[in-house]
Amino acid sequence: MNDDDLTDFADWLSEGKQRSGRYINRLLLRVIDFYIWAQDTVLGKRIVGGDSEFLQISISRKIVKVPRGRGRSIRRHRAMLPNNVPRTVHPMSTKVFYNLLDSSDKLSKTGFVRKRNRMLLVLLADSGLRREELTIVTVESILQSAENGMIKVKTSKRRGNPERVIPLPRETTDALCEYVKTSREILIRRLKKRHAGFIDEGWAFCTRYGGRLAPSTISQLFSDLREHANVSEVATAHMLRHRFITIQLVTRLKKAGSKSTIGVEFLTTILSQLASVSGHASIDSLWQYVDWAFDELDQAEDADVSANSKAKEIIVDMIEDAKACQDDTLVQDLRIVLETITTLETGGTVNRSVLAHSLRSRATR
Template identity: 45%
Template sequence: MNLAAQLWLTSSSDFYLPGYGQLRKSERWTASRMRVLYWSDGLICWQVNAYLIYRRRSGSAVSTVNTYASELSLFIRFMSDSGLRIEDVCDDVLVSFSDWLLQRKTASGSHINRLILRVISFLEWYQSILVGKRLVGSLGQGAQVTISLRMMKSQRGMARVRTQHHSMVPGSVARTVRPISSTVISVLLDTCEWAAKTHFRRSRDRCMLVLLADSGIRREELTWIRVSDVVEAASAERKLAVRTSKRKGNPYRLIPISGETLNMLLEYIDVTRAIQVRKLKRKHRDFKDEGWLFCTRTGSKMAPSSISQLFSDLREESGVTERVSAHMLRHRYITLQVMARLRLLNGRGIIGVEALTTVLSKVASLSGHSSLESMWRYVDWAYDELEIEHTDSANVADEALDVIERLIGEAENSSNVFLTESLTIVRDALSQLGMKSYELPSVVAHSLRGSASQTRDN
């Protein structure tokens, strides 16, 4: 087990929780691929594992339990690094844990708060099996972790109770998530081929990864796509209609997809998905296909959290050590879209604020962004990628010119005038191409975006 990368092992595909012999085959006791947590020193963390077993026996899906395991593994790593026991957790420890998560710069404020709430939920369960200890409670109850309950109303007017702790941070605290590399995408796609337990899962998961990379859509938007949307895209110039999340009314937007991706989706629909639907209809007479493109093995609509779990599982199975997520595929897609439009503007002089704002507006129509302010970072990322790309092409051009120069010298030594003149023409043409490859788009607008926004405000 690589304890530096993760603090859990995964059970086998036929693993069952301990239970009564006659109930062992019950769905309640199955725990296929369920995670087991360890401390950083390799000792098993029985407290968290007991909590995970409790959640599974209470009806939580294995994928949900594994999500809890991933979240709590960060807490266990922090406790290990701090030399603390779970019984030592108090308000100050949770504050330190929150600061530790902020320093990692890999989680947003809302994600950090969710991790803290998961820890509190675990501690509330854990204190039920302790004697003489009050780990979590309200002010005045003598608890080590003091929480408060706040009544909040949703957009639909429904009241709900939310747990609060002073270690929580503003949800607007941003996290640093860069685009995923093409190499990691290839590794994840290859992992889909052998990690999935069924042909349906293998085909479905691969199609989901390809579509996320080829369209830049969000997790929730992916779960909203229906079979009919793909069929209509095949007859609508390969433009897929996608409902936009995080926008009022969830309006549709059209996203061009490649013919190769569209054919892959159509084959998945006509073969793999169709076979799964027929199996479900034979097994359940009252089964009705709701038409979701990426359904679960029971035919129901997938949850966005299941997509996050897929990336977590693929990362674990493939041995990839860097962060991977569905949103990083979205970052990559948007960055490539900006790069393509910067190339088109290359050679027209300096790219100013107005031109680059137009570029971002066009990309926003594909990505579903409601504001351009959050898109300026993609210009920085695109420029970084272009610089690497142009540096690589310049190195290749230099190597090719060296070979041509040697060939010209050999042709001159052998008095082959025709070959010398031909190679000279090739050298001059290659030199011109090399000079063009060194010319980066002159992008200055992203450094002026602050003054540009002030001008618009005024």
């Protein structure tokens, strides 16, 4: 095996199936790791080294800066391909979410797993948790959420995993408490009877054996649900996080609907408040949600206009029928309703500045 063989292997991987450059590079690094292991344990001689060592396989290293001023060593081989442009993942649609939710009731044969998976999906949608954060949600935090409507979670991807609190709808906290007090409690009782010395670690979304779920298990669950629900588009746990954050931003923008223009400073304040709920270290990565939120608002406004037009058509027909029946009082009342709808159509909807749709680029300058 030499450098040319690795190049041929990379060319073969890039043919046929649509594999990303990032995926192919991971495979190449795995092959290189195997030969590093082999040279130390089997071959008895070195075949992998730096560019200046002139061995069979030559790799180079460079230091790449990462957040907080640290550096990370990156290995490269000449056979590696350029990484693809990161794919933009949009929020999960409501239709897809409910398809997955319906499939969760049918996918598993075990009652506990069915209930757990359903509550897992509901909490992801209503809290915007990351996979890693969901796996360490405790029974205690769920029971406490029933008292104050806030669930306390540990934030991943932050130094020290600081705790944050997320508001939950009353229906969600009630459903979660019912799950831990019934389905999960029954499972734990059975495990204690079957296994002497079994200790409940308190994970809310545990496995059938009482252990902590792995984040990869959640990813596999979404893959299985997609297949079972015949969902062709991408649907991941992180897309539910995108959905939650977008809805939260839409709600805050609706409250500010009286403002004809929404400035950068105002949006910065909203995103700062949202970051404390979503667990983002800074608001820089939240600006993408501004465009998604305005898209949601535009779609809602289009739906309102369509509904108003349909209502006006119905009222006009009713006015004609009232005239035919010579019911002048009804005609007058219906005209008042028609004028009210027309007024709401023209004056009730606030026109947002076009500037608002491009605030992200302006804020980063």
